[in-house]
Amino acid sequence: MATVMTIDPVTRIEGHLSVKIEIDIVNGVQQVTNAWATGTLFRGFEKLLTGRDPRDAQLITQRICGVCPIPHGLAAVNTLEDAYNVTVPDNARIMRNLVLAANFVQSHILSFYHLSLPDYVTCPAMLPWQPAWKGDMRIDATKSTAMVNNYLKALDINRKIQEMGAIFGGKTPHSPAYIPGGFTKVPAAADITKARSYLAEIVSFVENVYIPDAEYLAAKYSDYHAIGAGSRNLLAFGVFDLDQWGNTKLLKRGMVTDGSTSVMAVNTGAITEDVTNAWYSSPSGLNPAQGETVAAHPKGNAYSWMKAPRYAGEPCETGPLARMWVNGDYRRGISAMDRNLARAYEAKKIAKALDGWLAQIRVGQPSYLKAAAAATGEGIGLTEAPRGALGHWLSITSSKIGRYQVITPTCWNASPRDDRGTLGPIEQALVGTPVKNLTEPVEVMRVIHSFDPCLSCAVHMVRPDAPEQVMVSVQSRT
Amino acid sequence: MNVSRRDFLKYCGMTAAALGLSANDLLGLKEALANPNGPTVLWLQGAGCTGCSISFLNRISTAAPKTAGDLLINSVNLAYHPNLSSLAGDAVVDVISQAYTKGNYVLIVEGAVPTAFGGAACFAWSYKGVDKTFRDAVTMLASRAAKVVSVGTCAAFGGIPASGGNPTQVVSVATATGKATINIPGCPPHPDWIVWAVSQILLNKAVTLDTFGRPTALYSKKIHDVCPRKGTGEVKQFGLATGCLKELGCKGPSTKSNCPTLKWHNGVNWCIGASAPCMGCTEPTFPIANPFYKNV
Numbered sequence: 001m002a003t004v005m006t007i008d009p010v011t012r013i014e015g016h017l018s019v020k021i022e023i024d025i026v027n028g029v030q031q032v033t034n035a036w037a038t039g040t041l042f043r044g045f046e047k048l049l050t051g052r053d054p055r056d057a058q059l060i061t062q063r064i065c066g067v068c069p070i071p072h073g074l075a076a077v078n079t080l081e082d083a084y085n086v087t088v089p090d091n092a093r094i095m096r097n098l099v100l101a102a103n104f105v106q107s108h109i110l111s112f113y114h115l116s117l118p119d120y121v122t123c124p125a126m127l128p129w130q131p132a133w134k135g136d137m138r139i140d141a142t143k144s145t146a147m148v149n150n151y152l153k154a155l156d157i158n159r160k161i162q163e164m165g166a167i168f169g170g171k172t173p174h175s176p177a178y179i180p181g182g183f184t185k186v187p188a189a190a191d192i193t194k195a196r197s198y199l200a201e202i203v204s205f206v207e208n209v210y211i212p213d214a215e216y217l218a219a220k221y222s223d224y225h226a227i228g229a230g231s232r233n234l235l236a237f238g239v240f241d242l243d244q245w246g247n248t249k250l251l252k253r254g255m256v257t258d259g260s261t262s263v264m265a266v267n268t269g270a271i272t273e274d275v276t277n278a279w280y281s282s283p284s285g286l287n288p289a290q291g292e293t294v295a296a297h298p299k300g301n302a303y304s305w306m307k308a309p310r311y312a313g314e315p316c317e318t319g320p321l322a323r324m325w326v327n328g329d330y331r332r333g334i335s336a337m338d339r340n341l342a343r344a345y346e347a348k349k350i351a352k353a354l355d356g357w358l359a360q361i362r363v364g365q366p367s368y369l370k371a372a373a374a375a376t377g378e379g380i381g382l383t384e385a386p387r388g389a390l391g392h393w394l395s396i397t398s399s400k401i402g403r404y405q406v407i408t409p410t411c412w413n414a415s416p417r418d419d420r421g422t423l424g425p426i427e428q429a430l431v432g433t434p435v436k437n438l439t440e441p442v443e444v445m446r447v448i449h450s451f452d453p454c455l456s457c458a459v460h461m462v463r464p465d466a467p468e469q470v471m472v473s474v475q476s477r478t
Numbered sequence: 479m480n481v482s483r484r485d486f487l488k489y490c491g492m493t494a495a496a497l498g499l500s501a502n503d504l505l506g507l508k509e510a511l512a513n514p515n516g517p518t519v520l521w522l523q524g525a526g527c528t529g530c531s532i533s534f535l536n537r538i539s540t541a542a543p544k545t546a547g548d549l550l551i552n553s554v555n556l557a558y559h560p561n562l563s564s565l566a567g568d569a570v571v572d573v574i575s576q577a578y579t580k581g582n583y584v585l586i587v588e589g590a591v592p593t594a595f596g597g598a599a600c601f602a603w604s605y606k607g608v609d610k611t612f613r614d615a616v617t618m619l620a621s622r623a624a625k626v627v628s629v630g631t632c633a634a635f636g637g638i639p640a641s642g643g644n645p646t647q648v649v650s651v652a653t654a655t656g657k658a659t660i661n662i663p664g665c666p667p668h669p670d671w672i673v674w675a676v677s678q679i680l681l682n683k684a685v686t687l688d689t690f691g692r693p694t695a696l697y698s699k700k701i702h703d704v705c706p707r708k709g710t711g712e713v714k715q716f717g718l719a720t721g722c723l724k725e726l727g728c729k730g731p732s733t734k735s736n737c738p739t740l741k742w743h744n745g746v747n748w749c750i751g752a753s754a755p756c757m758g759c760t761e762p763t764f765p766i767a768n769p770f771y772k773n774v
Contacts, residue, residue: 007567008604011560014528018604040601042592043525048642053769059757060765063638066529066666118564127518128556131573132564152547159536159545159744166743170752173529173666177752179716179774184754186719194746297595368717370774445566456527 002033003438008040010448012115014067015455016041017414019426020303021444023435032444035423035430037414039306039455046293049404054080054396055373057404058178061392064406065456066173067110070103070165071385072406073178075392080180083379083396084371087244091367092182094357095168097240097250098195099175101350101357102165105202106158107386108320108347109210111452113154116340119446120217121147133440138220147216150209157205164198167191182368187361196358199351206344206351214344218337221446228336228447230429231315232259234322235412237266237391239384240353250353251346251384254326255311259334263326266311268380268391271407273307274418276300280307284419288393288405289378304416308424309407315418317425318388318409319451320346336429336450343452375399385409387452408457426451517680518583520574520619521559524612525600525639525648526589530630531561533666537673538744549673553680557583571605578622584679585623587616587659590632590639590648599646613654620655625679627660628652629672634661634691635762642767652691661691665759668740671696690762692734701730701756704738714773716753723750727772729758 001024008018022034045064049057058076062069074096081088088096121144122137123129139147162172168185169175177184185191218225238246238253254263273291275284281296293307308315316322317334321342324330329349330342374396381392388409395403415424423431426448433443523531535546543549550556557577563570577583589612592599597611604610620626628651631637639648652659660679662671674696678685686694702708705722713721724731733756741748749756755771758764 005567006604006607008601008609009560009566009570011563011566011570014561016523016601018601041525042599042646043639043648044645047645048638050642052642052767053771055774056765056770059770060638063527063529063665066527066532069527069529114562123564126551126555128550128559128563130564131569133569155535155545155547159538162536163743163746166747166752168752170747170749170754171742173527173532175752176749176754176757179754179771181774182717184716185752186717188719297598366717370715373774439569441567 005438005441007441007444010445010453012118012445012449013453013455014065015039015453015457017448017453017455019430019444019448021430021441023438030435032430032433032435035427036303037416037424037426038304039414041455042305045406046404049401052401053399054083054394054401055180057394057401058180059174059176061406062174064408065454067454068103068107068385068387068457069173070100070169070175071383071390072392073175074100075381075383075390077178077180077381078383079379079381079392079394081371081379082381083377083394084180084374086181086369086371088182089366089369090244091187091361091365093241093244094360095183095185095187095367096178098354098357099165099169099172099177101240101354102161103172104350104386105206105347106161108343109154109158109161109206111343111386112210112214112340113151115452116446116449117147117151119442119449120221123148133442135437135440135442143216147213150213153205153209157202160198161202164195164202167195179368181371182366184368186367187363189363192358192361192363196355199355203351206348211344211348214340218341221337224337224446225333225335227433227443228429228450229334230317230425232334233257233311233314233316234259234325234334235266235311235316235318235389236323236326237382237384237389239323240350250350251323252327253382255316256325257314261331268382270312271309271391272313273309273407275307276419277302277416278304278307288391288407289380291393291403291405306411306415308415308418309412310418315415315422315424315428316412318412319343320386322388323384336447339450373399385454385457387454387457388412408454410451410454410457413451414453414455426453516553516555518577518580519554519556519586519676520577520583521556521586521588522602522612522616522619523560524587524589524616524633525592525646526630526632528561528588529666530588530672531559534669534672536743537669539670539673543673543677546669549676554584554676568605571603574619578619581622582624583622584676585619585626586629586676587626587633587651588629590636591616591651591654592639592646592648593654594645594647616651617655620651620657623657625660626651626655626657627662627675627679628691629662630667631663631665631759631764634659634663635764637665638765641765659691660685660687660693662696663692663760664735665757665764668737668742670740692760696736697734697760699734699736701733701735701738705730705750706738707750716774718753723753723755725773726755727770728755729761730756733758733761735760
């Protein structure tokens, strides 16, 4: 006899997520047999962006998310530069990479220590870490204490990583330095020296603390290499341009189906968003370049504010595992624990690139070239946030934003069912997850956290000129 | 196995050297564990982006609490924070309910309060299958709070979700709850501003507020009045290392904060220090409808 339960709030993520799961006994094992992921916050960024000067986009869109604002800033300026047909000076490209890299490494450390670790380790007996679920804690007291100490040390490291980024970016969250045409900051030799002074400690923490802890966890919880596989399709737009055209990147663009080692090129024309199970009455299956969004609630069996992004009709996972797999750096497997490991190894790969990038900055060379703004045009900006592939789509009309669409990594990952009823990646990953104790579904939390969800990003937005038809009633959200 | 406070301290003592904990760290922990009845704090997130919490975690100072961890371990009992709490679902709502019943807690709210669609553009939780809108949750929790702090421009004034026609009809926490709030605006606010407000409450000090509910101790001088670039010659192009940024759209002349003197990230930089014009993010008018930039 199946049990249905809702976990709301899912804590230790970014934003607002509700997960409903059906649990039953299959072949003698109590496990998740069905799952529904629901985004429970809607702000309407597209609507509020409409009519603004396009050059405001990177300032406003960063506020989609305060954990990963920098990728939005980068995607927005890339989108504008695509519409204006400009390339930026190398100094700008490099500083954009540096500030983005700081965001990635800080975010991955946060994800492991502050968001995921309490699922596995007994935390100190004080709020907010206690009360906690007690089940399935396999790490002894001494090692637990050491890992908890690393949790505290990680707060310190993250503060320092963000300091290093701010030398160029000004401040974070929400760096004002990203601007179409380049970067506001003019780098001096003293800036490079100061930034370099942070590197040893950051790289050492990633190599000698974070990775060993991640590997220790993977060894103690090795069964999670066979839990939480998800769709097994991996999508990466690629990130950290190593040349001015973005032809080479530190992490490549590409996609694979069903965990293949054969990497295919990405064609944005293959991206669609289904809305049958989302609270919108606008057409289903549109490419974001023609995207529409007319909110409608309640609606049939719809259960999420998130649309269902699909690539060639298939659900795709995005994130460190997808990037490292596409890049050929990690192919051990696809599972909850593989995500955690890939994230740690990616943090190291990015942290180690910082020194080389600092060496490439040319003091005295420009960081900004004024870009002639176009009165009309279209632009696409594809990049990566720590959690996965990020795309911005822009239409400029009469020098104003006519349409702005964003598909975020967590929209791919926490997507609801599509028009064919195929589950989204997190929903698929949850099916088959064992649940030993119905009152302590810690296994479910571990799978969800392996995706490092960021829900502020995931919820969709409203097309500017669509009729205002948003009606929501407070019913139970099935 | 639940690690008791006594056990935790014992393990820390035994392995202090290996864990790199200094004598000061241990002392701090001793103090914390000796005071399990410190003030209770509930931290809620509504229509926001979590940027305020990330900024808070960047706290660093020579004055106690020196870090965010310091504050959380030594000074308060953080009964709920969506990004930090171990429990989830009904179990964590039980913890919130217990605090609510006891009353007299500090309620910190990050994010604006949507009111469109009966408040359903943002849900705080679901308990025993019944959804609670964020508006209802924050109103309920504010009613028994000793103090309510609106952290960030969204909670204080509506902020970015309130702009561009306010698609989900967000209001400030003060408007939604009908209670006076201490407003700590900024997008995000500097961690020192957040910590200062909490510290004043812990020390039972009265906080003088301006007409927008902002502490005058933090938001009194216009940025332009104390800006190191004032009077150095107004530049008309981006990408220069020096010069006043008024002709690039800088809102320093109309924005109150201590950013020029406090600076950000342990003093390494700030917006204008990166030659980026101030956006005016501590003001009730943020974000302005007109373009932020000139000469871009």
